[in-house]
Amino acid sequence: MNHPHTDTGPRSTAELAPEPAVRVQDLTKEYPGGIQALDKVTFDMPKGELTSIIGPSGCGKTTTLKIIAGLIEPSAGEVMVYGKAVRGPGPERAFVFQEFALLPWATVLRNVAFGLELRGVGKKEREDMAREYIVKMNLAGFEDAYPHQLSGGMRQRVGLARAMAVDADILLMDEPFASVDEQIRRKFQEDLLHLLSVEKKSVVFVTHSIEEAVYVSDQIVILTRGPAHVSKVVRPGIDRSGDSQEIRRSPGYLDSVENIWDELREYLEE
Amino acid sequence: MTLLGRRIPMAFSLAIWCLVWEVIGRMEVISLIPPFTEVLRALFVVTPSQDFKTAATITFQAFAIGMGLGLVVGIVMGILMGRIRAFGELMGMWVNIFESSPLTAIVPALMAILGFGLPTMIVTVFLFSVWVIALDTQVGVERVNPSLIEMGRSFGANNRILFTRIVFFAALPELLAGIRLGLIRGLKGVIIGQLLIAVVGVGYLFELYSRNFLMPEFWALLIVIFGFAFIASEIVGYFERKVSFYAKSR
Numbered sequence: 001m002n003h004p005h006t007d008t009g010p011r012s013t014a015e016l017a018p019e020p021a022v023r024v025q026d027l028t029k030e031y032p033g034g035i036q037a038l039d040k041v042t043f044d045m046p047k048g049e050l051t052s053i054i055g056p057s058g059c060g061k062t063t064t065l066k067i068i069a070g071l072i073e074p075s076a077g078e079v080m081v082y083g084k085a086v087r088g089p090g091p092e093r094a095f096v097f098q099e100f101a102l103l104p105w106a107t108v109l110r111n112v113a114f115g116l117e118l119r120g121v122g123k124k125e126r127e128d129m130a131r132e133y134i135v136k137m138n139l140a141g142f143e144d145a146y147p148h149q150l151s152g153g154m155r156q157r158v159g160l161a162r163a164m165a166v167d168a169d170i171l172l173m174d175e176p177f178a179s180v181d182e183q184i185r186r187k188f189q190e191d192l193l194h195l196l197s198v199e200k201k202s203v204v205f206v207t208h209s210i211e212e213a214v215y216v217s218d219q220i221v222i223l224t225r226g227p228a229h230v231s232k233v234v235r236p237g238i239d240r241s242g243d244s245q246e247i248r249r250s251p252g253y254l255d256s257v258e259n260i261w262d263e264l265r266e267y268l269e270e
Numbered sequence: 271m272t273l274l275g276r277r278i279p280m281a282f283s284l285a286i287w288c289l290v291w292e293v294i295g296r297m298e299v300i301s302l303i304p305p306f307t308e309v310l311r312a313l314f315v316v317t318p319s320q321d322f323k324t325a326a327t328i329t330f331q332a333f334a335i336g337m338g339l340g341l342v343v344g345i346v347m348g349i350l351m352g353r354i355r356a357f358g359e360l361m362g363m364w365v366n367i368f369e370s371s372p373l374t375a376i377v378p379a380l381m382a383i384l385g386f387g388l389p390t391m392i393v394t395v396f397l398f399s400v401w402v403i404a405l406d407t408q409v410g411v412e413r414v415n416p417s418l419i420e421m422g423r424s425f426g427a428n429n430r431i432l433f434t435r436i437v438f439f440a441a442l443p444e445l446l447a448g449i450r451l452g453l454i455r456g457l458k459g460v461i462i463g464q465l466l467i468a469v470v471g472v473g474y475l476f477e478l479y480s481r482n483f484l485m486p487e488f489w490a491l492l493i494v495i496f497g498f499a500f501i502a503s504e505i506v507g508y509f510e511r512k513v514s515f516y517a518k519s520r
């Protein structure tokens with residue numbers, strides 16, 4: 001499925017340079033108060049791929065993602081989605097929040113359907129759609145539960161299901177698995193990979209975990225310590241046909257993890 | 271209430287207090303306190319009387335109109351103060367001053383301007399209730415989790431939708447607390463206003479009973495007003511309890 005950069009993939013036979021789903025160009029962000037978060041961040045996010053953003057804590061990963069989502073305006077630079085400059089949120093993008101952002105007064109069903117509700121989809125239709133993703137996210141039986149009755153991992157899955165249910169082409173996920181323990185995290189990674197192989201989406205995925213980035217990504221964007229710029233873009237090229245234990249022991253996987261460690265280490269040691 | 275480590279039902283503890291009241295009343299130590307049974311008897315004399323009906327009608331009218339205005343103005347003001355920083359800073363000081371000031375003092379001035387009738391009572395209720403409603407609404411709106419707003423925007427919600435689907439519900443626990451306090455203060459306002467005016471409504475009755483030393487009637491009237499305040503605040507409390515499950519986990 002994934003090959004090193006030498007292979008340009010089948011799409012390039014039709015067009016010379018396939019248009020990326022998202023193009024991030026020279027993004028600079030200075031927050032009011034003078035904190036500079038981003039310094040000319042530039043990368044492309046190819047269609048149908050999973051791109052991870054990794055970098056030191058507080059370097060500007062969430063900021064980058066929110067600018068792509070159209071939730072924050074950059075101070076300079078531009079985000080293009082399918083070749084069009086982003087001016088705000090759009091139906092082709094859905095956001096998964098680091099802190100879940102679930103409505104505490106609404107049931108799981110209403111929360112999962114809430115993205116569709118805000119987009120004006122009728123009650124019957126949106127609830128049918130929500131139920132489908134509730135099942136896919138292993139939340140069946142919890143339709144009528146409220147967020148405070150769920151574990152952190154389940155809440156995160158509600159947030160994921162809500163983003164999936166609006167059927168956006170581009171998923172922007174901010175540390176979606178940060179709040180779950182290692183075992184469940186690995187299961188989520190499998191689920192995500194499975195879901196993506198079925199649903200064909202382009203994903204930007206922020207994570208703290210190098211192992212996770214290497215395991216799930218087609219492409220990894222490594223950011224420097226803030227103000228962030230792109231230190232390196234790596235394509236791990238992991239063959240994911242085998243079972244997960246095997247993949248995690250394979251030389252390709254281990255090498256990639258080691259390389260990224262080396263890349264990041266210099267920012268951590270400063 | 272608990273006694274010897276056992277929970278006592280509220281009705282039971284109420285009964286004990288009534289008994290204590292009865293005993294003190296029968297001992298005739300304080301002439302202000304008639305026996306409880308006397309008060310109960312008076313309750314059945316007072317409430318059907320024409321005097322009471324007239325007083326209750328005008329009191330309720332003043333309360334309802336003043337409260338309605340207080341709710342609308344207080345909620346709108348609180349929302350604006352919470353959502354528009356400049357407006358919040360502009361108004362914050364004044365609202366806080368009025369909220370904590372002894373407003374009773376301005377009722378005579380209102381009387382001088384608006385006369386001895388309904389308008390004075392309405393404005394009194396309004397002034398007593400509006401500030402706490404505005405302040406609590408503001409707190410509720412300001413405390414709305416910003417990531418919920420971002421979530422709404424990310425799914426394309428405009429300001430109106432954000433408000434009606436997210437901000438309103440997120441602020442509801444504080445809003446209801448403000449409404450409950452506002453109701454109680456509004457009721458205080460209408461009674462205090464009438465006592466100062468002394469020629470209308472329940473205030474007139476209080477004046478009448480105490481002047482003629484009709485203590486059972488006086489207490490009966492007080493019980494009616496307590497009962498009304500209790501029921502009004504319990505109704506809001508009922509809704510507060512309905513939202514309390516998420517108030518803690520926002």
Ligand SMILES: Nc1ncnc2c1ncn2[C@@H]1O[C@H](COP(=O)(O)OP(=O)(O)OP(=O)(O)O)[C@@H](O)[C@H]1O
Binds near residue numbers: 032037061
């Ligand atoms: N609204 C804001 N106002 C001012 N400064 C902000 C704001 N949001 C973020 N920052 C600052 O910008 C920098 C980047 O923040 P950001 O949240 O993008 O980092 P991050 O890489 O997502 O961090 P983490 O790994 O902790 O999630 C930080 O120094 C942060 O303090």
Ligand SMILES: [Mg+2]
Binds near residue numbers: 061062063098174
């Ligand atoms: Mg972050």
